[in-house]
Amino acid sequence: MTVRGQACVVGAYEHPTRNAPDKSVAQLHAEAAIGALADAGLSKEHVDGYFCAGDAPGMGPLSMVDYLNLKVRHVDSTETGGSSYILHVSHAAQAIAAGKCNVALITLAGRPRAEAKDGLGTQKIEPMRPDTAWEAPARLTTPGAYALVAARHMHEFGTTPEQLAWVKVAASHHAQHNPHAMLRSVVTVEDVLSSPLVADPLHRLDCCVVSDGGGALILSRPEIARSLRRPIITLRGAGEGIKGQNGGRIDLTWSAAAISGTAAFEEARVTPSDIDYASIYDSFTITVIMQLEDLGFCAKGQGGSFVSDGNLISGVGQLPFNTDGGGLCNNHPSNRGGITKVIEAVRQLRDEAAPAVQVPNCRLALATGIGGVLSTRHGAATIILERE
Numbered sequence: 001m002t003v004r005g006q007a008c009v010v011g012a013y014e015h016p017t018r019n020a021p022d023k024s025v026a027q028l029h030a031e032a033a034i035g036a037l038a039d040a041g042l043s044k045e046h047v048d049g050y051f052c053a054g055d056a057p058g059m060g061p062l063s064m065v066d067y068l069n070l071k072v073r074h075v076d077s078t079e080t081g082g083s084s085y086i087l088h089v090s091h092a093a094q095a096i097a098a099g100k101c102n103v104a105l106i107t108l109a110g111r112p113r114a115e116a117k118d119g120l121g122t123q124k125i126e127p128m129r130p131d132t133a134w135e136a137p138a139r140l141t142t143p144g145a146y147a148l149v150a151a152r153h154m155h156e157f158g159t160t161p162e163q164l165a166w167v168k169v170a171a172s173h174h175a176q177h178n179p180h181a182m183l184r185s186v187v188t189v190e191d192v193l194s195s196p197l198v199a200d201p202l203h204r205l206d207c208c209v210v211s212d213g214g215g216a217l218i219l220s221r222p223e224i225a226r227s228l229r230r231p232i233i234t235l236r237g238a239g240e241g242i243k244g245q246n247g248g249r250i251d252l253t254w255s256a257a258a259i260s261g262t263a264a265f266e267e268a269r270v271t272p273s274d275i276d277y278a279s280i281y282d283s284f285t286i287t288v289i290m291q292l293e294d295l296g297f298c299a300k301g302q303g304g305s306f307v308s309d310g311n312l313i314s315g316v317g318q319l320p321f322n323t324d325g326g327g328l329c330n331n332h333p334s335n336r337g338g339i340t341k342v343i344e345a346v347r348q349l350r351d352e353a354a355p356a357v358q359v360p361n362c363r364l365a366l367a368t369g370i371g372g373v374l375s376t377r378h379g380a381a382t383i384i385l386e387r388e
Contacts, residue, residue: 001094001097001098002097002267003090003093003094003097003235003237003238003267004235004236004237004267004268004269005222005234005235005236006093006094006096006097006222006235007092007093007096007097007104007219007220007221007222007234007235008219008220008221008222008224008225008232008233008234008235009089009217009218009219009233009235009342009346009385010040010041010042010218010219010220010224010225010228010230010233011036011037011038011039011040011041011042011216011217011218012036012039012215012216012217012218012342012343012346012347013032013035013036013038013039013215013216013343014032014035014180014213014214014215014324014331014340014343015028015031015032015035015109015213015214015215015333016180016213017212017213018113018180018182018211018212018213018331019113019114019211019212020111020113020114020212020213021114023111023212024057024111025055025056025057025109025110025111025334026057026058026063026064026067026109028109028110028111028212028213028214029052029056029057029064029067029068029107029108029109029214029216030067030068030107031214032107032108032109032214032215032216033068033105033107033216035216036105036107036215036216036217036218037105037216037218039218040218040220040228040230041228041229041230042103042218042220042228044068044069044070044105045071046102046103047070047072047103047104047105047218048071048072048073048074048101048102048103048104049072049073049074049075049076049092049095049096049100049101049102049103049104049105050064050065050068050070050072050074050075050076050104050105050106050107051075051076051077051078051088051091051092051104051105051106051107052064052077052088052106052107052108053077053078053079053080053084053085053088053108053336054077054079054084054336055108055109055110055334055335055336056077056107056109060077061075061076061077064107070105072101073100073101074095074100074101074104076088076091076092076095078091080240080242080371080372080379080381081335081336081370081371081372081378081379082281082283082335082336082337082338082369082370082371082372083240083260083281083338083368083369083370083371083372083378083379083380083381084108084336084338084369084371084379084381085106085108085215085217085336085338085339085342085369086338086339086341086342086367086368086369086381086382086383087240087338087369087379087381088106089106089217089219089235089238089342089367089383090235090238090239090240090381090383092104092106092219093219093235093238096219096220096221102220102221102224103218103219103220103221103224104218104219104220105216105217105218106216106217106218106219106339107214107215107216108214108215108216108333108334108336108338108339109213109214109333109334110212110213110214110333110334110335110336111212111334112210112211112212112333112334112335113210113211113212114212131376131377135376140376141199142283142373143198143199143202143207143284144199145373145374145375145376146199146202146283146284146286146287146373146374146375147198147199147200147201147202148252148375149252149286149290149374149375150164150201150202150206150284150285150286151200151201152252152253153252153253153286153289153290153301153303153304154201156253156301157253157300157301157302157303157304158301158304159289159301159303159304160304161192161193161201161203162189162193162308163289163303163304163305163307163308164192164201164202164206164285164286164289164304165189165192165193165203165205165206165285166189166307166308166309166310166311166312167282167285167288167289167307167312167328168187168192168205168206168285168328168329169186169187169188169189169192169310169313170307170310170311170312170313170317170321170322171282171312171321171322171325171326171328171329171330172185172186172187172325172328172329173186173310173313173314174313174314174322174323174324174325174326174329174354174357175324175325175326175329175330177354177355177356177357178324178325178329178330178354180330180331181324181325181329181330181331182209182211182329182330182331183209183325183328183329183330184325184329187205191205192205192206202284202285202286205328206284206285206286207283207284207328208282208283208284208326208327208328208332208337209327209328209329209330209331209332210332211331211332211333212333213331213333213334214333214334214339215333215339215340215343216339217339217342217343217346219235222234230350231349231350231351231387231388232387232388233346233349233350233385233386233387233388234385234386234387234388235383235384235385236267236268236269236270236364236384236385236386237263237264237265237266237267237268237269237270237383237384238263238264238267238381238382238383238384239259239260239261239262239263239264239265239266239267239381239382240259240260240263240379240380240381240382241256241257241258241259241260241263241379241380241381242256242259242377242378242379242380243255243256243259243377243378243380244376244377245376245377252374252375253300253301254290254293254294254300255290255291255294255370255374255378255380256294256370256378256379256380257290257291257294257295257368257370257380257382258294258295259380260368260380260381260382261291261294261295261296261368261380261382262296263382264366264382264383264384265296265384267384268384268386270364270384271296272295272296272297274364275297275319275364275365275366275384276320276348276359276361276362276363276364276365277320277321277323277345277348277349277359277362277364277365277366278295278297278319278320278321278365278366278367278368279321279322279326279341279342279344279345279365279366279367279368280292280321280322280326280341280368281327281337281338281341281368281369281370282322282326282327282328283327283332283337283370284374285328286374287370287374288303288307288312288321289303289304289306289307290303290370290374291368291370291380292306292307292319293306295366295368295382297319314356314357314358314359315356315357320357320359322341322344323344323347323348323353323354323357323358323359324340324343324344324347324353324354326340326341327340336371337369338367338369338371338381341367341368341369342367342383342385344367345365345366345367345385346365346385348362348365349362349363349365349385349386349387350387362387363386363387364384364385364386365384365385365386366382366383366384366385367382367383367385368380368381368382368383369381369382
C-alpha cells in the first residue's frame with residue numbers, strides 16, 4: 001500500500017532529559033506522548049492507534065496502552081532496532097490509509113545511561129535467538145562489529161580515518177546550537193583522531209553518545225492535519241529493508257539502506273538531489289558514510305570524500321545533516337534513536353530548527369535509520385517528508 005499523501009506528521013516532541021535516574025521508562029514514554037499531543041493541539045482521546053518497539057516496558061503496546069489510558073483500535077510493535085521508529089512512521093501511515101486508525105501515536109523512551117549498561121554492548125547468549133548462540137561466545141562488541149565495516153570500507157575504497165572524523169566534526173558544529181545536546185563542544189579532525197581507540201579503526205569520538213530520554217510523534221489523516229493550523233508535513237515516500245548473513249555470502253560494503261532508500265525515492269518520485277535536509281542515523285561515523293552511499297547521495301566508495309571538508313555542515317556543505325547534533329553529539333536514547341531523526345526533520349520542515357542551522361526554504365527532508373548490527377544483520381527504514 002502506498003503511503004504517499006496518506007498521512008501527515010502533526011506532532012513531534014523530543015524529551016529534554018539526557019539522564020533520568022528518577023524516572024521510569026514508562027514515565028518517559030508518557031511524558032513524550034504528552035509533549036507530542038500538546039505540539040499537535042490534540043488530546044489522548046483523539047488517539048486511536050499506538051506504535052512502539054522493544055524499548056517499551058512490559059508487553060509493549062499491551063502494557064503502554066493501559067499505562068497511557070488510551071482507547072485504540074490498532075497497535076503495532078514492529079522491532080528492527082534503531083530503524084524501528086522510522087519504520088513505524090510508514091506503518092502508521094499505512095494503517096491510516098487502510099482506515100485502521102485516524103490519529104496514530106508513536107513513542108520511544110529508554111534509560112541506558114541511568115541503568116549504566118555496558119557501553120560496549122557485548123552480546124549475551126540468549127537460547128531463543130538463533131544468531132547470538134553462535135556469535136556471542138566470540139564476545140563480539142557493537143563497536144567491534146562496526147569497526148569491521150569501517151576497516152573493509154578502508155580496504156576496498158581507500159577511506160581514511162580523517163574522512164570518518166569529518167562526520168563527527170559536522171555533528172559537533174550543529175550540536176553547539178542545541179542546549180540539550182550531551183556534547184556541545186566543536187571538535188576538529190585532530191580531536192577525533194587523538195581520542196582513545198575503541199575498536200580499530202574507530203575512536204571514541206567516532207561512536208555515538210549513550211543517553212536517557214525519548215520522543216514521540218503524532219500522525220493523522222490529512223483532513224485532520226489541515227484543521228490544526230500547523231504546517232502540513234506530509235509523508236511522501238517510505239521504504240524498509242533487511243540485510244543478514246546471506247547464507248555466508250557476506251559483503252560488508254553495502255547496507256540495507258540501499259533497499260529502503262530505493263523504495264522511498266521511487267514512491268516519493270524524487271531523487272537524492274531534490275532533498276534539502278537529511279537526518280542520517282549515526283550510531284558510528286561509518287554508519288553515516290555507508291548510508292550516504294547506499295541512498296545515492298554519492299557513488300559507492302565515495303562517501304569518505306563526500307563528507308570531507310564540512311560537506312555535511314549546514315550553511316557550508318552540500319547536504320546539511322543531523323542539525324540537532326544527532327546520535328554522535330545530541331542523544332541516542334534506548335539504543336533505538338531513529339525517532340529523533342524524524343523529529344529534527346519535522347523541525348527543519350517547519351522552520352523550527354535552531355536559527356544557526358535552519359536550512360532556508362526547506363521543503364523536502366529525508367530521515368533514515370539502521371537497526372541491529374551493520375556487519376551481521378540489520379534493518380533499515382527510510383522516509384521522505386514534504387512541507388506543502
